[in-house]
Amino acid sequence: MEQRLGPYVEFEAFVAGAAGRLLHVAILLTGEPEAARRLLAGALARTYADWRRLRGDDPYDFTRRELCTAFARTGRRHFRGTGLLARLSPLERLVVVLRIYEGVAEEVTAAQLGLTPERVRSLCNRAVAELR
Numbered sequence: 001m002e003q004r005l006g007p008y009v010e011f012e013a014f015v016a017g018a019a020g021r022l023l024h025v026a027i028l029l030t031g032e033p034e035a036a037r038r039l040l041a042g043a044l045a046r047t048y049a050d051w052r053r054l055r056g057d058d059p060y061d062f063t064r065r066e067l068c069t070a071f072a073r074t075g076r077r078h079f080r081g082t083g084l085l086a087r088l089s090p091l092e093r094l095v096v097v098l099r100i101y102e103g104v105a106e107e108v109t110a111a112q113l114g115l116t117p118e119r120v121r122s123l124c125n126r127a128v129a130e131l132r
Contacts (some may be wrong), residue, residue: 011051014059015044022063028097029071029090031083039074043067064102065112068094072113084131092127099124 019040026036026043043066047059054062072094085093094113098104099120106124110117 011048011059014047018060018063019044022060022067025064025097025102026067026071028083028085028101029068029093031086039067039070042070068098068112088127088130092123092130095120095123096127096131100128 022043023036023040026040027033030036030039043063046066047054047063050062051059071090085096088096091113095109098109098112099106104112106117106120109115110120113120115123
């Protein structure tokens with residue numbers, strides 16, 4: 001007889017498996033470990049609040065989307081972050097992290113950020129050139 005895990009146990013297992021990578025995404029975006037932890041905590045709280053409705057959807061994608069949305073709202077606060085990506089604008093950082101680090105398709109990135117695929121391509125190309 002198959003035993004189903006409760007929602008809290010499933011969420012806990014998701015966090016145990018995905019939190020490290022999601023934290024790295026948040027650190028790449030903010031350039032500040034403490035700000036990254038706060039950003040991730042908020043995204044995970046929103047994921048937990050919607051956990052029952054996520055059945056069949058990828059909770060990693062949902063959480064990453066929440067993380068990126070929160071960063072987009074607060075990106076200017078993190079503009080002076082440290083690290084290689086610090087010289088990029090918040091929008092360029094979002095595009096680079098989603099496209100290059102996370103491997104999200106151009107069309108999906110565009111839809112998530114409310115941009116055209118051409119704009120995403122342009123931002124990514126400009127950011128990569130800046131980083132070189």
